[in-house]
Amino acid sequence: xxxxxxxxxxxxxxxxxxxxxxxxxxxxxxxxxxxxxxxxxxxxxxxxxxxxxxxxxxxxxxxxxxxxxxxxxxxxxxxxxxxxxxxxxxxxxxxxxxxxxxxxxxxxxxxxxxxxxxxxxxxxxxxxxxxxxxxxxxxxxxxxxxxxxxxxxxxxxxxxxxxxxx
Amino acid sequence: xxxxxxxxxxxxxxxxxxxxxxxxxxxxxxxxxxxxxxxxxxxxxxxxxxxxxxxxxxxxxxxxxxxxxxxxxxxxxxxxxxxxxxxxxxxxxxxxxxxxxxxxxxxxxxxxxxxxxxxxxxxxxxxxxxxxxxxxxxxxxxxxxxxxxxxxxxxxxxxxxxxxxxxxxxxxxxxxxxxxxxxxxxxxxxxxxxxxxxxxxxxxxxxxxxxxxxxxxxxxxxxxxxxxxxxxxxxxxxxxxxxxxxxxxxxxxxxxxxxxxxxxxxxxxxxxxxxxxxxxxxxxxxxxxxxxxxxxxxxxxxxxxxxxxxxxxxxxxxxxxxxxxxxx
Numbered sequence: 405x406x407x408x409x410x411x412x413x414x415x416x417x418x419x420x421x422x423x424x425x426x427x428x429x430x431x432x433x434x435x436x437x438x439x440x441x442x443x444x445x446x447x448x449x450x451x452x453x454x455x456x457x458x459x460x461x462x463x464x465x466x467x468x469x470x471x472x473x474x475x476x477x478x479x480x481x482x483x484x485x486x487x488x489x490x491x492x493x494x495x496x497x498x499x500x501x502x503x504x505x506x507x508x509x510x511x512x513x514x515x516x517x518x519x520x521x522x523x524x525x526x527x528x529x530x531x532x533x534x535x536x537x538x539x540x541x542x543x544x545x546x547x548x549x550x551x552x553x554x555x556x557x558x559x560x561x562x563x564x565x566x567x568x569x570x
Numbered sequence: 571x572x573x574x575x576x577x578x579x580x581x582x583x584x585x586x587x588x589x590x591x592x593x594x595x596x597x598x599x600x601x602x603x604x605x606x607x608x609x610x611x612x613x614x615x616x617x618x619x620x621x622x623x624x625x626x627x628x629x630x631x632x633x634x635x636x637x638x639x640x641x642x643x644x645x646x647x648x649x650x651x652x653x654x655x656x657x658x659x660x661x662x663x664x665x666x667x668x669x670x671x672x673x674x675x676x677x678x679x680x681x682x683x684x685x686x687x688x689x690x691x692x693x694x695x696x697x698x699x700x701x702x703x704x705x706x707x708x709x710x711x712x713x714x715x716x717x718x719x720x721x722x723x724x725x726x727x728x729x730x731x732x733x734x735x736x737x738x739x740x741x742x743x744x745x746x747x748x749x750x751x752x753x754x755x756x757x758x759x760x761x762x763x764x765x766x767x768x769x770x771x772x773x774x775x776x777x778x779x780x781x782x783x784x785x786x787x788x789x790x791x792x793x794x795x796x797x798x799x800x801x802x803x804x805x806x807x808x809x810x811x812x813x814x815x816x817x818x819x820x821x822x823x824x825x826x827x828x829x830x831x832x833x834x835x836x837x838x839x840x841x842x843x844x845x846x847x848x849x850x851x852x853x854x855x856x857x858x859x860x861x862x863x864x865x866x867x868x869x870x871x872x873x874x875x876x877x878x879x880x881x882x883x884x885x886x887x888x889x890x891x892x893x894x895x896x897x898x
Binding site: 419421422423424425426427428429430431432433434435436437438439440441442443444447448449450451452453454455456459465468476477478479480481482486506507508509510533534535536537538539540543546547548549551552555556558560561569570 | 571572573574576577578579580581582583584585589590591592595599601602604606608615616617618619620621622624625626629638639640641642643644645667668722801802803804805806809810813814817819821838839840841842843844846879882883884885886887888889890891892893894896
């Protein structure tokens with residue numbers, strides 16, 4: 405793994421107490437903290453509890469059923485560029501499963517929700533009948549790299565399934 | 571969840587060692603700064619090591635002693651924070667996070683007295699929330715009217731916490747034939763002090779109170795179960811918190827489904843996003859009007875933090891650490 409991929413602080417600077425913070429986190433949702441520290445979603449929640457843009461730099465409802473998101477110019481840790489097609493890949497992957505989110509089915513997109521990459525930066529999602537929980541659900545839709553999808557894809561190696569393992 | 575370390579995401583850290591799953595964790599989980607991260611405001615400057623061996627009690631001691639083994643300990647109980655010694659090396663840090671500590675009435679049995687909103691309301695009137703917070707949790711929290719803190723998204727500025735009215739509570743409870751009962755409260759050992767403070771309030775209306783740890787099997791005949799919960803959402807608390815207690819798919823509900831709540835939730839889902847706050851307030855008022863729970867307070871999240879670290883806690887209770895720095 406090269407320096408860029410490992411996040412080496414640069415120039416071979418060794419890790420030690422001077423630049424390491426050691427944490428004890430007994431929370432039962434520590435697994436989600438690890439995901440949210442290393443992967444991102446369209447949006448996030450800041451330290452004051454307020455929703456903020458993340459890999460989507462903005463969004464707007466075009467009508468009561470259509471959400472348009474503008475994707476940010478970002479790069480994966482392995483060098484792969486992030487774009488609207490990667491967002492759509494994340495949506496298509498999560499929709500392959502019945503109940504992928506450990507917190508529960510309330511995070512699921514309905515089966516008739518669609519997602520299209522209009523261009524490299526623009527995504528349009530259509531929610532028939534509307535869904536005011538759309539942005540909450542997007543907070544739980546992780547957007548990892550192609551390599552992650554190919555090698556892991558949130559599939560539990562013990563069960564071979566991604567149900568409840570997103 | 572992530573089953574192997576690797577450069578999988580775009581996030582501020584790269585997972586370089588270990589895994590954290592629901593049912594198991596590596597002894598160490600290590601995250602290093604992502605040097606290509608797009609957001610300069612959240613670009614980390616430190617490596618994070620989660621120590622999953624040392625344990626919370628030893629971690630707290632380490633922070634107080636300044637021995638360098640641990641810098642931040644999450645999720646202290648009120649008693650653990652209160653007992654933290656005067657130290658030149660570390661401190662207790664608090665955060666008014668999006669949390670609740672609330673009592674779920676046992677409405678499982680068809681003859682449960684707690685299916686009657688009047689009985690639930692009487693218990694609420696018997697409880698002095700500020701007393702419970704001060705004497706049961708060393709003051710680490712904020713009294714709230716229902717499930718949302720004042721000033722947060724969805725909080726109704728016209729809603730106040732239920733009044734403390736022990737005389738009225740006793741009248742109602744006696745009238746319902748509930749006077750003199752011993753109520754069984756199931757709770758985490760972390761909230762034993764809270765249950766004891768509740769017991770002092772209940773004694774003033776002629777009720778007994780017995781603490782039962784939730785570490786064992788849930789007894790069929792319990793009256794109230796205390797639950798701590800948190801909201802991680804971007805301004806959508808009803809789905810994350812309220813639904814978890816009262817929705818048709820709730821995991822914390824202790825009674826029959828509530829079609830009125832489900833109808834309100836459905837209304838919220840189909841309300842245009844820009845207009846949802848009014849529906850959230852409607853849900854909050856419904857909870858209080860029906861005394862759907864024993865409303866207590868919003869606990870602060872509590873941390874033991876080394877003085878060498880500038881730690882930025884999150885209102886969501888998650889250990890997101892991009893902004894955490896070494897001091898100086």
